[in-house]
Amino acid sequence: xxxxxxxxxxxxxxxxxxxxxxxxxxxxxxxxxxxxxxxxxxxxxxxxxxxxxxxxxxxxxxxxxxxxxxxxxxxxxxxxxxxxxxxxxxxxxxxxxxxxxxxxxxxxxxxxxxxxxxxxxxxxxxxxxxxxxxxxxxxxxxxxxxxxxxxxxxxxxxxxxxxxxxxxxxxxxxxxxxxxxxxxxxxxxxxxxxxxxxxxxxxxxxxxxxxxxxxxxxxxxxxxxxxxxxxxxxxxxxxxxxxxxxxxxxxxxxxxxxxxxxxxxxxxxxxxxxxxxxxxxxxxxxxxxxxxxxxxxxxxxxxxxxxxxxxxxxxxxxxxxxxxxxxxxxxxxxxxxxxxxx
Numbered sequence: 001x002x003x004x005x006x007x008x009x010x011x012x013x014x015x016x017x018x019x020x021x022x023x024x025x026x027x028x029x030x031x032x033x034x035x036x037x038x039x040x041x042x043x044x045x046x047x048x049x050x051x052x053x054x055x056x057x058x059x060x061x062x063x064x065x066x067x068x069x070x071x072x073x074x075x076x077x078x079x080x081x082x083x084x085x086x087x088x089x090x091x092x093x094x095x096x097x098x099x100x101x102x103x104x105x106x107x108x109x110x111x112x113x114x115x116x117x118x119x120x121x122x123x124x125x126x127x128x129x130x131x132x133x134x135x136x137x138x139x140x141x142x143x144x145x146x147x148x149x150x151x152x153x154x155x156x157x158x159x160x161x162x163x164x165x166x167x168x169x170x171x172x173x174x175x176x177x178x179x180x181x182x183x184x185x186x187x188x189x190x191x192x193x194x195x196x197x198x199x200x201x202x203x204x205x206x207x208x209x210x211x212x213x214x215x216x217x218x219x220x221x222x223x224x225x226x227x228x229x230x231x232x233x234x235x236x237x238x239x240x241x242x243x244x245x246x247x248x249x250x251x252x253x254x255x256x257x258x259x260x261x262x263x264x265x266x267x268x269x270x271x272x273x274x275x276x277x278x279x280x281x282x283x284x285x286x287x288x289x290x291x292x293x294x295x296x297x298x299x300x301x302x303x304x305x306x307x308x309x310x311x312x313x314x315x316x317x318x319x320x321x322x323x324x325x326x327x328x329x330x331x332x333x334x335x336x337x338x339x340x341x342x
Contacts (some may be wrong), residue, residue, distance in 0.1 A: 023104050024063040026083045032280040033058030035261050035288035045223035047248030052196070052255030052341065054244045055290060056237040057263050057281035063085075076224045077279050077312075088134070095134050099146040100233025102131060102214060107238030108227045112219050114328050115245035118270075124220040128152060130162045130213040132182075139210020140194045146184065150216055153181035162215045162338040166208075169195060173205050223249075233315035238266035242328055243335075251311040254332065257341035261285035262294030262325070264305070270328035272296050278305040286318040291341070294331055297324035 016026045035055040062081065064072070072078040087096050116123050129152030135141050145151075147258070152158060155178055169178065176195045181188065193209045225245055230236075240262050247254045263272035263281050274296050275281075285293050293313070298304040306324040313322050325331045 008049050017243060024065055025069050027069060028061055028081045028083065028086045029064040029068045029078065030059050030061045030081065030277055030280060031072075031075075031078045032283040033060045035281075035285045037239060039248075041229065042241065042244045042248065044224065044225045044245060044248035047223070048253070050247055050250055050253045051257040052253075053256060053259050054240055054247065055238045055259065055261040055285065055288060056232075056240045057261050057284045057330050058232070058237075059277035059280045059284075061277075077283055079277070081279075081322040090137060090148075095147045097233065098131075099133050102133060103235040104229055104233050104237070106214075107235040107266060108229070108241060109217070109219055110268050111238045111241035111245060112221060112225055112227075113268050114217075114242045114266055114270050115249060116221050118246055118328065118332065119249040121221065121249065126218050126220055127160050128218065129159075129182075130165055130217040131216045132211050132213055134212035136198075136210035136212075138199065139208070140196050141210045142192055144191045145180075145182065145209075145211060148184070150183045151180050151194060151213070152183065153179075155179050162213055165213070169208055170206055172207065178209070178249045209211060232298070236263050236277075237327070239264035239272045239296075239328070239331070242266050243294075246328075246332065252336070254338075256333040256335070256338050258291040258338070260290055260292045260294065260335075261288065261290035261320075262292075262331075264294070264296040264325065266328065272325050272327055272331070274298055274305050278308045282312040282318075282320075282322075283316060286313075286316060286320055290320050292321045292323060293326045294323050297326045298326075299326055 020334045037053045037055055039053060040049065069080065072080045113153065115121055129150050130183060132145050132147055132151065134147060134148040135145055154165060154168060159168065172195045174195060174197050177192050179190060179192050180193060181190050195207050195209060197207050198204060227241060243254065263275050263278065265275060267273065282293060295309040296305040306322065309322045313320060323334060
């Protein structure tokens with residue numbers, strides 16, 4: 001009888017522990033991820049080989065349950081972020097994931113543009129419409145459009161930018177019905193949506209259908225380049241993408257036999273921007289055996305990614321060199337002048 005009671009207590013305890021692991025708190029937890037070689041991910045047609053490697057760095061981020069929340073309180077370089085610091089207001093899980101994947105796609109386009117222009121190779125664009133990133137609750141698009149839909153016609157007209165689409169819709173009167181042609185999961189559909197006044201104070205003077213959107217465009221380049229990122233999201237790999245693409249386009253091997261990790265967003269003008277989780281990315285690069293880590297310098301700002309990376313490198317006792325980078329051109333110049341690894 002006593003044994004049966006103990007078994008019941010243990011069983012109830014196990015069920016409670018299991019159930020609590022699925023109860024999420026309003027926080028995200030971030031920890032060091034991985035450093036991944038870019039050559040298998042990026043392929044420039046007839047591109048040049050390299051002796052070393054460029055590597056993107058990642059963090060592991062997810063919703064915090066009670067156990068990951070408590071562990072973050074006691075572990076070094078495991079960080080907690082309130083949900084509002086990560087997710088936009090009223091943003092669903094689906095919308096958040098789609099936004100992260102779109103940010104990755106945008107960073108790939110900017111990386112290709114920067115690398116090809118630096119190599120003196122012309123680029124062209126093909127405009128495909130707009131992507132729906134967010135559907136505003138209690139607005140006409142709710143229940144008719146979904147995040148990830150690609151709208152390419154409005155009232156039978158193809159538009160050439162998100163600005164053109166917004167100007168057309170916002171120029172209509174409340175109550176006007178429009179016909180949208182869109183693609184979802186490779187299927188083309190049409191849907192009628194009314195234009196209404198926005199309900200929030202910030203946009204109360206405007207009308208629309210209630211979607212957040214971004215341009216869907218692709219670059220046309222020769223030689224062709226393919227960047228396979230699967231489900232990696234966010235914009236922080238853009239800078240390292242640009243270096244790998246440029247390295248395959250040009251005969252001089254910028255890696256010079258080194259394992260070179262780094263991070264940072266990339267703008268079409270070549271500016272390398274700040275990212276989150278730099279400390280965890282330095283640790284990921286060190287674990288992967290990187291020789292060099294390229295960090296956004298933000299033109300010498302006191303709280304720059306570079307300063308945080310230097311502090312982390314010193315704290316963990318790594319021999320990895322931390323190099324401050326402001327622009328893509330800075331990185332290329334540094335690597336061109338780097339002595340080959342012996």
